[in-house]
Amino acid sequence: MATAFEAGTNEPGPPSRRRSALSRQRVRAAWLFLAPMLVVLGLVAGWPLLRTLWFALTDASLADLDRYEFVGPLNFLYLSTDPDWWRAVRNTLVFTFVSVSLETVLGMMIALALHTRFRGRGLLRAAVLIPWAIPTVVSAKMWAWMFNDVFGIVNELLLTVGAIAAPIAWTASPDTAMAAIIIVDVWKTTPFMALLLLAGLQMIPEEIYEAARIDGVNPVEVFFRVTLPLIRPALVVAIVFRTLDAMRIFDLVYVMTGNNRTTMSMSIYARQQLVDFQDVGYGSAAAAMLFAIIAVMTVIYLMAIRFGREA
């Protein structure tokens, strides 16, 4: 049947039939174009993920990945009784919540500033992009140096202004280590937030603001009544992206405070078990838990989009 249809495309047949054959040919070509990408993605993402989930149910060790035994949900059981793991979960959640909140508020302020017309706007936009472009490891080191307890410029500045009486060991003290990490993360990722929000702001038609201005609505009210509802889609996307990204935080924490328990994130916990302690089974279980949490959040987000589109 198919060949008959294809042969028919060259003949001046009825247009509808010719079209359907053509589109079928196009669909087949589309799958051919997709195939290499799908194969590679399956190899580097799908397969390793499945293996990780499988390892989570075994007692595999890094020294010999070929010899292991199936242990069922034992790793997850151990995980649920490890206070260090729960501490890592709590750290990750606190980090995510605080830094994403701060980034949203600050990013919104920067986006609003970038949205107004003034001389040197290009300069400001370039300046804002700099923290984004700096590798995370480098920004962690730069800030660790600024946060240095003896020679750091942050302590020096705060002492001069009189905000603190004695130098603070920012990254070493358990009271301030998480705050230091959050400060660096906010510094580094707010630009991304601001740019996404700016793109949202630029899609709002000017006339709406004109109308508000003519009606004499004050700027604060314009922001809450007009701007905020209109950029809500962009805002939600930005927050979701940043939240999912913050949940998997690894490099910043690793470089600033290492495997320190007080700031350890879920990714750090999993990697320490997996690589440092060579316990692939247990480490994979921790990784699988993080994956599950992020997967659930992604599914909720995608469903919310669907729902929002239909409504």
Next chain:
Amino acid sequence: MGAWLWLFLAGLVAALLAGWGRAPWRWRRRIGRIGFACLLLLLILYTVFPFYWAVVSSLRTGSALFSTELWPRDPAWDNYVAIFREQPFATNILNSVLVAVATVAVSLLLAVAAAYALGRVSFRGRLPLLFTVLSVSMFPQIAVLSGMFELVRAFGLYNRLGSLVLSYLVFTLPFSVWVLTSFMRELPKELEEAAIVDGARPVTLVLRIFLPLLAPAMVTTGLLAFIAAWNEFLFALTFTLSAEQRTVPVAIALISGASAYELPWGNIMAASVVVTLPLILLVLVFQRRIVAGLTAGAVKG
């Protein structure tokens, strides 16, 4: 001195608040403008200062390093010489370049073909596929770590740069597909229709029509993927072992001094400046492109 400063600031704010309602409109406008300018200056200071401080510190050696003066009085290049002499930093840079370029090349090649299918052809399963690609880019890297470790060993790539190219595809590929698809969908429909009427095959279509039109989008996507690969840390830390195979982020993270408590901050800052300067230049040159690329996937998706 600190207390006086605070008192002065508090007084200023109080005066502003008290006089605001009664001040003439012209004054209020002017003060508002000055305030806005101050805010912007503060913002620029906030975003740029840490890097500036890294540059200043990298030019100081010995006890000068501990000075908190804002300007380097006798700039010295010793730290820069040291990082290239005391460790294979040049090799590390070369590694990073090789890995990032190879990753970008493979991702773009695969992604542009996929983006044609996802952006221009409507077929059943297109949307679920797009969502799958998007969710892969949201994967926590740690979730594929043990499986990837096994894969890397099976291919004999452990402690080789190939392991990084392979593993970096996890994030660069879905990202490139997503961004290129959103650019692909924006191209006018008429172009393609004319070519189809002329009897062009899909391969010709992609190579002759879409590729030239997509060149700017590919530069953007490639740039963003390059930066992502250049900055990656977790896989690079886990899949390489010897100093000669390390990429730049790992090399910087693992710079250590005579003892664990005496980090050679001058060297670390010099290395940081060396690897960041090219990125900052790239970003300044391609500013508009990068902003377009960053927002393309998110807003229109």
